[in-house]
Amino acid sequence: MAWLLQKETPQPELAERFRQLVRKGPVVLPGAHDAMAALLARRAGFEAVYLSGAAYTASRGLPDLGLVTSQEVADRARDIVRAADLPLIVDIDTGFGGVLNVARTGREMVEARVAGVQIEDQEMPKKCGHLSGKSLVTADEMVQKIRALKETAPSLYVIARTDAHGVEGLEAAIARARRYVEAGADAIFPEALTTEEEFRAVREALPGVPLLANLTEFGKTPYYSAADLAAWGYDIILFPVSSLRVAARAVERLYRHLRQAGSTRELLGEMQDRAGLYETIRYFGYEELDKTIARSSLPPLARQREGDA
Numbered sequence: 001m002a003w004l005l006q007k008e009t010p011q012p013e014l015a016e017r018f019r020q021l022v023r024k025g026p027v028v029l030p031g032a033h034d035a036m037a038a039l040l041a042r043r044a045g046f047e048a049v050y051l052s053g054a055a056y057t058a059s060r061g062l063p064d065l066g067l068v069t070s071q072e073v074a075d076r077a078r079d080i081v082r083a084a085d086l087p088l089i090v091d092i093d094t095g096f097g098g099v100l101n102v103a104r105t106g107r108e109m110v111e112a113r114v115a116g117v118q119i120e121d122q123e124m125p126k127k128c129g130h131l132s133g134k135s136l137v138t139a140d141e142m143v144q145k146i147r148a149l150k151e152t153a154p155s156l157y158v159i160a161r162t163d164a165h166g167v168e169g170l171e172a173a174i175a176r177a178r179r180y181v182e183a184g185a186d187a188i189f190p191e192a193l194t195t196e197e198e199f200r201a202v203r204e205a206l207p208g209v210p211l212l213a214n215l216t217e218f219g220k221t222p223y224y225s226a227a228d229l230a231a232w233g234y235d236i237i238l239f240p241v242s243s244l245r246v247a248a249r250a251v252e253r254l255y256r257h258l259r260q261a262g263s264t265r266e267l268l269g270e271m272q273d274r275a276g277l278y279e280t281i282r283y284f285g286y287e288e289l290d291k292t293i294a295r296s297s298l299p300p301l302a303r304q305r306e307g308d309a
Helices: 011-024 035-043 053-059 070-084 099-111 139-152 170-183 196-205 226-231 242-261 265-270 274-281 283-296 300-308
Strands: 027-030 049-051 088-091 116-120 157-162 187-190 212-214 236-239
Touching: 011 157, 027 049, 035 049, 035 070, 035 242, 035 274, 049 053, 049 070, 053 070, 053 088, 053 242, 070 088, 070 099, 099 116, 099 139, 116 139, 139 157, 139 170, 157 170, 170 187, 170 196, 187 196, 187 212, 226 236, 242 265, 274 283
Parallel strands: 027 236, 049 088, 088 116, 116 157, 157 187, 212 236
Antiparallel strands: none
16 A cells, blocks of 8 residues: 555565466456556456557656666656555566666666566567567577576566567567576567467467467457457556556647636646545555654653643
């Protein structure tokens, strides 16, 4: 729950909780681009959330081109886990550099209490997985990165994403995925598949391996449902940027209306009211904690002066 109001769940426990969710499956995994979004996801009943690199960078006014650092991403992840105390999967792009950088990133994520990470096999500077013109590192280099994560941050749940489908073809993507599983990846994320047949082919080629399906909007993958992907044998169904897209459109509408009308009265029905906001962020819990601390932490001299008065 909200930071300070109760004991934080240790990172290994959050990671194990996510593993159990995947075993029970399928897991519908919503993107949460900030802590408020994560709190709302929790209120809606989701048991885990995802921090997308594209959503995070967009929230900072930046494109998803590898312009941020591992520590910056870890800071946002820490905010999300502190607020919601849910298992969080973090998109760490290519690992923010070479093998040593990947090892550092893994440790930073553990320190932020992240349950798991997703790492991809693109070269830097990376691109959105649903754009053309991507370049890949060798499978050997990706294997080294996966091993680095498993050796230096063994409690992390590691999802290996391959972008090979759009560069080298489906068979190459499957071949890479097999190597990534052998290296220790806990799950495979075949990016930008375009047909039911492709999704089924990957499932058939990797029996027993947890698979993630990315149902991002406005990409190359059709608008399948979570039920579709579950029927095809996928264990994690990801909606990575949906929260940011909806929030951006809502804020855009607010500003246009405010600019034209000079009032927000007509949009009150679309807003979270004060009571809803306070309930989401547990305002009164913090207020009560503040009163308790203020009563209990007066130094002896101050208490004596209170009595003298």
